[in-house]
Amino acid sequence: MKRVLVVDWLDKFGGAERVIASLEKTFRFTQIYGLTNVMKPSDLNKITQGKSILITTTFLQIFGRFFRLFFFTFHYFISKIKIDSSAKTIISSSHAVAKGISKSSKNQLHISYFQARNFKYIWDDAPLYFGKFLFLVKPLINYLQKLDFKQAQKPDFIISNSKFVQQWVKEKYNRDSIVIYPPVALDDFPLETQKENYYVAVGRIVAYKRFDLIVEAFKNSDKKLIVLGDGPELSKLKENATENIEFKGFVDSSTVRKYISRAKAFIHIGVEDFGIAPIEAQSCGTPVIAFKAGGILETVLDGSTGFFFEKQTKESLLNAIESFEKSDWDATKIHLHAQTFSEERFSNEMQNFVHNCEKDYFNIHN
Template sequence: MLLENVRFALVHEWFTPKATGGSELVVQEILQQIDADIYALIDFESNNPESYLYKRQIGTTFLQSLPFARNGVQKYLPLLPIAIEQLDLRSYDVILSSSHAVAKGILTSPQQVHICYCHTPMRYAWDLTFDYLNHSRLGNGIPGWFTRSLLHSLRHWDVISANRVDYFISNSQHTARRIWRCYRREAKVIYPPVNIDRFTLQVEKKDFYVTVARLVSYKQVELIVRAFNQLGKELVVIGTGSELAQIQQLAKPNVKILGFQPDEVVETYLSQAKAFVYAACEDFGIALVEAQACGTPVIAYGAGGALETVIDLRQHPETGTGILFPKQTEADLITAVEALEERYSQFNPETLRLNAARFAPTVFQKNYMEFVKECLQLRAGVIKSNY
């Protein structure tokens, strides 16, 4: 099956002005390499002149016309599996899904090949179930029982829909292990693209720390603020979310809460900061790589994708790009900050930039296209499977 004779469909969860994260970068890079028709639960980007999807024809579901869908289709969570199964893609040879929720659940026929780039198994149904229940008004009392029942049903559907995928790609070794734990499926690791050219390498740094994250519970920004309250060192917090007011109230004068900021402001703070601080367990963690692209060292919780993107200076003095701390506690984070301060002169900004280059878009494009071709050859019987 020759690539140029193949009809491709690309399925993503949703396209909205607020959805501009790593999964959307993956979609953008795939579309630069493959001429595919696009489908999603909802689309509010094809009419946005500033979007790479402007004037693209994008197939959508009945959720497109429901009230308030533009501001977050997640509010219709019980309907997402039903909606994705209504997309009729029988006329395509290959389905490429970009999935962090339900996109992988598209219905396919035995003649089709389905390759899923899985950013994460559905977090609120698996790893973050109890976090979601504890921080949601629907997590307690009688509504809580309905929510638990819904999440239970979602887990069943999620496993069943994983069997509709022929080949899985994961964005990190950490995600590959989660895919195996949830679905008992092997996944090829292809790191997502990070636009490192957007960031300028800056050698001279200022004496402040920065964190950039959504202000929600699992991002652990409150932990960072509490630690810096004790340290007394200047910290800049960029981001918004449900915990914004709580964090603003918690912060002492040495901690500046800037809320949402445009890209150019984020880039300036990342490039000028003494170090970038991150306390969440991420599947990959694009922000960690972006900081390194600026030549800015990283202090990160030593779990998840950080173990694959940040090189601890204490173990690797010549190539170190940051300091990893073992537990999500104020004491461990404070110890990591002190360790970075003691060894700061050992960091080489150019080494950090070089490490970030491992995740450049050109690397992603090459690895992704090679894997797609390999999958088509496997289906055609040209080569034997290792999966």
């Protein structure tokens, strides 16, 4: 059966792209569609696994890495993509607008995997992205929200990557969905029982992940913090940091593993829809200190594999660290909990769901 994949875009290889790679490995798509492809060939190869696969993009391709400046056109361009009419099943991986793809045949099946709360910069995180200019763009945001709601009605079935996202999808789009947790490359993050005297924070340095609060907390502490990741907020954080805070920038997966495996704890203060990095840390036997909100509530066991704090503030984080250091942590127990989020489990659950949907759908429509 011919299946094609629709993504929002291809740029850097991160958590969402790991899921896309697992989808490709599971379903072996004949073609990939997206708004734009600015991904390095070496990163793209991680998705296609060396296979030559046709990638179809849109007019936004001409803007290169500046395509996000035209976010207000994303719904329009995704709706203009023409899917091969011979494709039977469309699987979209959506954290923004991929769900809005149009079928080229009424008999096609569209299953959308929601990697996150979609298009967050026009929904929950608009104040973070637009700041004091929010009032100026409010009419545009309202218009885009209406478009986003309309396009969210297009998939025949929706899969959410967490219960947190599932609830959000119901609230914003009035759509029911099932939950299949994303895959984590657990074999790349083996158990390490020997910990060193530092904390670690990992991720893309963007506003909603609130690395600024982590830095502010450790400025008021003598404890060592290592930050792994790159992004538009990095230079600002460096300017505001003290000597006990080290920034390593973008590093490869082996370096990430080295730092998180030996850290005293992994710090997580943003509201993530799922959060792969905290599971990688737990797979290494490293406990997680996290703000009590979002998908992290489904992946960390409070008091057993990590420690939650109630407020998204530097004071609450510092208090949590002090409490954390008074407790004992079992690295092996933490590692075993993380194994429930394996790639094999994701692949099996996706295959079963897609096959069942195809069987029922095509029995009716053919």
